[in-house]
Every structure is written in C-alpha cells, then in structure tokens.
Amino acid sequence: MHVDVNNAFLSWTAVDKLNRxxxxxxxxxxxxxxxxxxxxxxxxxxxxxxxxxxxxxxxxPIYQARKKxxxxxxxxxxxASFQKHSKDLYMLLQEYTDRIERFSIDECFMDxxxxxxxxxxxxxxxxxxxxxxxxxxGFTVNIGVANNKLLAKMASDFEKPDKVxxxxxxxxxxxxxxxxxxxxxxxxxxxxxxxxxxxxxxxGDIAKxxxxxxxxxxxxxxxxxxxxxxxxDNSEVIxxxxxxxxxxxxxxxxxxxxxxxxxxxxxxxxxxxxAFRLRKHELRASVxxxxxxxxxxxxxxxQKKLDxxxxxxxxxxxxxxxxxxxxxxxxxxxxxxxxxxxLVSKDEVQLSLFGEKENKKQEKIxxxxxxxxxxxxxxIITRAGDMKVKNMLNIRKxxxx
DNA sequence: TCTGGGGTCCTAGGACCC
DNA sequence: TCTGGGGTCCTAGGACCC
Numbered sequence: 001m002h003v004d005v006n007n008a009f010l011s012w013t014a015v016d017k018l019n020r021x022x023x024x025x026x027x028x029x030x031x032x033x034x035x036x037x038x039x040x041x042x043x044x045x046x047x048x049x050x051x052x053x054x055x056x057x058x059x060x061p062i063y064q065a066r067k068k069x070x071x072x073x074x075x076x077x078x079x080a081s082f083q084k085h086s087k088d089l090y091m092l093l094q095e096y097t098d099r100i101e102r103f104s105i106d107e108c109f110m111d112x113x114x115x116x117x118x119x120x121x122x123x124x125x126x127x128x129x130x131x132x133x134x135x136x137x138g139f140t141v142n143i144g145v146a147n148n149k150l151l152a153k154m155a156s157d158f159e160k161p162d163k164v165x166x167x168x169x170x171x172x173x174x175x176x177x178x179x180x181x182x183x184x185x186x187x188x189x190x191x192x193x194x195x196x197x198x199x200x201x202x203x204g205d206i207a208k209x210x211x212x213x214x215x216x217x218x219x220x221x222x223x224x225x226x227x228x229x230x231x232x233d234n235s236e237v238i239x240x241x242x243x244x245x246x247x248x249x250x251x252x253x254x255x256x257x258x259x260x261x262x263x264x265x266x267x268x269x270x271x272x273x274x275a276f277r278l279r280k281h282e283l284r285a286s287v288x289x290x291x292x293x294x295x296x297x298x299x300x301x302x303q304k305k306l307d308x309x310x311x312x313x314x315x316x317x318x319x320x321x322x323x324x325x326x327x328x329x330x331x332x333x334x335x336x337x338x339x340x341x342x343l344v345s346k347d348e349v350q351l352s353l354f355g356e357k358e359n360k361k362q363e364k365i366x367x368x369x370x371x372x373x374x375x376x377x378x379x380i381i382t383r384a385g386d387m388k389v390k391n392m393l394n395i396r397k398x399x400x401x
Numbered sequence: 402t403c404t405g406g407g408g409t410c411c412t413a414g415g416a417c418c419c
Numbered sequence: 420t421c422t423g424g425g426g427t428c429c430t431a432g433g434a435c436c437c
Contacts, residue, residue, distance in 0.1 A: 035405060035406095037403090040402080040403085040404085041405055041406090042402065042403075043405050043406095058437090059404090060403095060404080061402085061403045062402085063403060064403075064404085103436095104408095104436080105437075106437075107437075185436085186434090187435090188434060188435050188436080189435090190433085190435085219411075220410090220411065221411080244408080246408070246409080247408090248407065248408075250405090250406065252406085287429090287430095289430095289431095297403095297404070300431090300432090301430090302430085303429085303431080305428090305429065335405090335406095337406085337407095406437105408437090409434105409436080410435085412433085412434105414430090414431095415428105415430085416427100416428085416430105417426100417428085417429100418425100418426080418428105419424105419425090419426090
C-alpha cells in the first residue's frame with residue numbers, strides 16, 4: 001500500500017486552525033501554503049482543491065498563483081506541526097505493520113505481503129485505514145493498493161481526495177496506460193520534451209515503445225521509464241531507518257550579496273547546522289560541496305574530497321570557505337548552500353595520529369555546544385557571527401514591520 | 402514581490418595508474 | 420615507429436522526487 005496525505009501542508013494547516021477554534025476550514029476555499037515573499041521565498045508549497053481548479057501548481061511563484069486567482073488566500077506553514085502530523089500518521093499505520101517506509105513527510109509505503117493472497121481483506125484494511133485517519137487525525141489520505149511500490153504509488157495518485165484505488169497487473173492497461181506520460185513516476189519536465197519528440201504522449205506509448213531505443217536515448221533513465229510504464233518494479237519496502245547519504249543546508253538570501261565576508265558569515269551559520277546534524281547521526285563527511293545561485297539563476301558548485309572525514313565545524317568551515325572563494329568571482333549571489341557528501345560512520349574512519357590534539361580540542365567545543373542545543377533548542381547558542389547573519393537575514397522583515 | 406529547500410542518483414570528462 | 424586499452428577516482432552539473 002502507498003498512503004499519501006491529500007494536500008498535506010494545506011490540510012495539516014487547516015487542522016491546526018480548526019483546533020485553535022478558527023471558523024474557516026481553508027480546505028474549502030481557494031487557499032495555498034506559501035513561503036515569505038518579502039524574503040524571496042515566495043513559492044506555492046501546497047494548494048487546496050479549489051485553488052487547483054484555478055490552475056495553480058505546487059512550486060510556482062505565489063505572484064503567479066495570484067494572477068490565476070486574485071482572491072487566493074496565502075498562509076505560512078509551520079514545519080514543526082507538519083512533523084507532528086506526519087508522526088501521528090506513522091504511529092497509526094504502525095498498528096497494521098512495522099514494515100513501513102517513510103518515503104517523505106506525507107507518504108508511506110506499507111509492506112503487507114502477509115495479505116498477498118487475501119486481496120479482499122487487504123483492500124478492506126485500506127478502507128479501514130482511510131476511515132480511521134480521517135476520524136482520528138482529521139485529515140484525508142489516498143491509498144494505493146498493488147503488488148509493488150511503483151503501482152501502489154501510481155494508484156494513490158488517481159482520483160483525489162479520500163480515495164482507495166487498486167492497480168493490479170491486469171488493470172495496468174485500463175487504468176494507467178491512458179494517462180499522460182508526465183503522470184508516470186520519474187518522468188519530469190526535461191524527459192517530457194524528449195518523449196514528445198519521439199511521438200510519445202501517454203504512459204501506454206512509453207510501455208509499447210522499443211525498450212532498447214529508449215535506453216539508447218535516455219540511458220539508465222530510459223530503462224527505468226520503460227519498466228515503470230509496464231508496471232515492473234522489484235524494489236523493497238525499506239522499513240528500517242537508513243542513515244542519510246548527504247546532509248545539506250542552503251538559503252535563498254533576502255537580497256543579492258556581492259560581499260564575500262558577508263557570504264562567509266552566512267556560510268558559517270549553514271556549516272554549523274550541517275556539522276551539528278552530522279554529529280547527531282554520528283557521521284563524518286568525506287566530501288564538502290558548496291553551491292551558489294547567482295541573481296540570473298545560474299547554479300555553480302565546487303566540491304573537495306577530504307584527506308580525513310570529519311564532522312568538526314571548524315574543519316568543514318575552513319574547506320567550505322576555500323570552495324566559496326573559488327566560486328565567488330564577485331558574482332551577485334542569490335542562494336548559498338553547503339552540503340556534506342560521502343558520509344561515513346565513526347568506525348569507518350581511519351584515525352590519523354597527526355592533528356589528534358587539535359581535533360580533541362575542537363571536538364570538545366562542538367560537543368559542549370551540541371549538548372546545550374539539544375537541551376535548550378538549536379537557537380540557544382550561536383557564534384557572534386551568526387548573530388550578525390540573523391540580523392542581516394531579518395533586515396527586510398524588520399523594515400516591513 | 403519572480404522562480405524554496407532537502408534529498409538521491411546518474412553522467413561525462415579529465416587525471417592518473419598499469 | 421606519434422599518441423592502446425582498461426580501470427579507478429575525482430569533479431561539475433543536472434534530472435528527478437516531495
């Protein structure tokens with residue numbers, strides 16, 4: 001089964017508002033959840049069903065949404081609350097099986113292989129879950145029932161909201177092949193253009209297209225698209241928590257910044273958060289990557305492999321600073337980000353005898369800070385530089401207020 | 402007031418080795 | 420006697436997902 005929360009961020013915000021005693025259910029009006037436009041975070045994160053009827057799409061600028069629907073109501077989301085709703089759903093699903101993969105904050109795969117030869121019962125479970133989520137948690141889900149993850153996911157994407165759909169092998173042709181190719185998982189904007197040039201319009205067209213030719217045109221991705229279109233997917237439900245493969249932190253700045261020392265200060269604040277998360281997972285980075293986006297929306301990145309994996313804030317920052325130095329070239333920076341890559345666990349790290357003393361000192365500093373953060377919240381302790389950064393990022397806000 | 406942030410995976414080219 | 424072939428590692432960029 002694939003369980004998908006309908007309009008997750010919007011529904012969860014609606015539930016919060018109703019719980020606070022507000023009258024209007026924002027699911028019933030043209031409404032969206034969006035970022036703060038003043039600080040250039042103005043994209044649509046979620047939309048209500050009626051907002052969708054105006055042609056508003058997730059990810060597009062809010063100002064564009066307003067053009068499509070001038071009376072649209074825009075609300076800010078609360079991420080902590082989203083995490084809580086997500087956990088509530090997960091806990092409810094846990095009552096049915098512990099083989100659950102949390103695919104994202106609002107999607108889960110459930111492995112119910114135990115029910116495989118009892119289709120009738122399995123679908124009844126789906127109806128039961130749908131009903132319970134609605135009654136106990138106050139929001140609705142779509143549930144897809146199938147024999148693999150891909151088909152379950154495709155099924156949950158059929159008619160919304162609050163629906164259960166099946167997509168068994170014999171239903172692929174009638175239910176999935178008629179859909180536009182863009183509806184297929186892993187077929188994005190770029191692929192659609194190329195597929196159109198090949199005369200491909202529907203998922204069925206992909207399925208019936210020559211597999212080898214598709215691989216020739218798209219490489220590995222061609223194989224994936226062809227297999228998915230034919231309902232082939234042998235991937236497992238990954239129900240054990242996996243350690244992350246990379247950890248990143250980036251921000252779109254309220255205004256373009258040219259000044260490298262200002263950028264360095266922001267980079268330090270971003271680095272601190274990344275290093276903190278690395279230490280929380282007991283991981284170390286082997287590769288550090290710094291990215292910038294210029295005002296004309298061009299992305300540049302540089303990375304460096306480290307001689308020795310690390311999670312020490314200062315060490316990561318020194319590398320990041322060098323990378324930024326090379327990248328910068330007096331460009332107008334709109335976004336800046338840092339990412340730790342090729343993560344390794346503690347026992348995979350070869351200990352070097354050199355620099356051990358200096359490391360011990362830095363590790364002690366980091367550990368002390370981490371403990372304070374864990375106890376009193378991430379914001380409780382910040383470097384002097386961070387204070388300046390926060391003030392800088394708030395300049396516009398304060399002026400507006 | 403135009404375009405977020407956090408991820409995973411893949412590809413292509415170059416350096417370098419035998 | 421002008422420049423093979425196979426492999427690994429590193430880096431930059433990009434597609435795609437929610």
